[in-house]
Amino acid sequence: MSHVVVVGADRGIAAALVREYLARGETVSAVCRDDGAVWTDSAARVVPHTDVTDNAAVRRMADALDGPVDLLVHVAGVGAFERFGDFDYDAMLAHYDVNALGPLRVVAALADRLAAGARVGIVTSRMGSIADNGSGGMYSYRMSKAAANMLGVTLYRDLREREVYVMLLHPGTVATAMTAGAPGWDSFTQPEQSAAGLARQLDRLGPDTPVEFRHQDGTLLPW
Ligand SMILES: NC(=O)c1ccc[n+]([C@@H]2O[C@H](COP(=O)([O-])OP(=O)(O)OC[C@H]3O[C@@H](n4cnc5c(N)ncnc54)[C@H](OP(=O)(O)O)[C@@H]3O)[C@@H](O)[C@H]2O)c1
Secondary structure (H helix, E strand, O other): OOEEEEEEOOOHHHHOOOOHHHHHEEEEEOOOOOOOHHOOOOEEEEEEEOOOOOHHHHHHHHHHOOOOOEEEEEEOOOOOOOOOOOOOHHHHHHHHHHHHHHHHHHHHHHHHHHHEEEEEEEEEHHHHOOOOOOEEEEHHHHHHHHHHHHHHHHHHHHHOOOOOOOEEEEEEOOOHHHHHOOOOOOOOOOOHHHHHHHHHHHHOOOOOOOOOOEOOOOOOOOO
16 A cells, blocks of 8 residues: 655645545545645545745644655646736746745655655646646746646756656646636546546656656657
C-alpha cells in the first residue's frame, strides 16, 4: 500500500483524485485549505488548514503527515480570466503565489519525506503551454501555469539524483467550480474521469520516464 498525498483536496479534481486513490486501496492524505470536514466519513487522513501560499502552514502540513510519501500530487490552483487591459497586478501576483510558488513550497517542504522511488505529479494547465497558446487572454493564469511547468522541469532535473520522479499534468477541460459558467460546461470531462486519467499517467512515472507534460488522456503536450 502506497502513501499518496493530494494537495488542494477540498473539492474539484483533487477531491476526485483522493476518491480514486482510496478506491485503489492506497493510504491517502487529503491536504485541504479548509477544515477538511468533507472527508470526515472517509478513510482519508485529513491535513487541514493548509493554504499553499502560507509558508508556516505548509511546514505544519509536512510535520503533520505520517511516514514517508510515495506519491505527491499537487492540484491546488486558482483560475484567472483577465482580458488585455483588465489587469489587477496585486491579484495577478496572488495567482502566481498559488499556482507557481504553491507547488514549489509544497515539494520543498516534503522533500525529506520523498524516499527513493517516490513520484511527484504537478497539475498545471495546457493554458501554461507557450507553444499551444492559440487564443490569448487569461494572462495571469497562463503566466503562472507556464512558471509551474518550468518549476516541474527544474524539479525533475534536481530530484532525479534522489531517485524522485516528477511529471507535469493537464487534467483536461473539467466540470468544476473553476470552469462553472463556461459555455458547454455540462459536456466537460467529469472530475472522476479526469482523476482516473491523471492517476493512469502517474502510474507510468518512473526512472525511465523523460520529463513530460501529459494530458490526463495520455496525449503528450508541448511546452
Ligand atoms: N477545471 C479545469 O478545466 C482545469 C483545466 C486545467 C487545469 N486545471 C487545474 O486543475 C487544478 C484543480 O482545478 P479544479 O478545476 O479542481 O478547481 P476548483 O474546483 O476550483 O478547486 C481548486 C482547489 O484548489 C484549492 N486551492 C485554491 N487555492 C488554494 C490555496 N491558496 N491553498 C490551498 N488550496 C487552494 C481549492 O481550495 P478551496 O476550496 O479552499 O478554495 C480547491 O480545493 C488547478 O490547479 C487548475 O488550475 C483545471
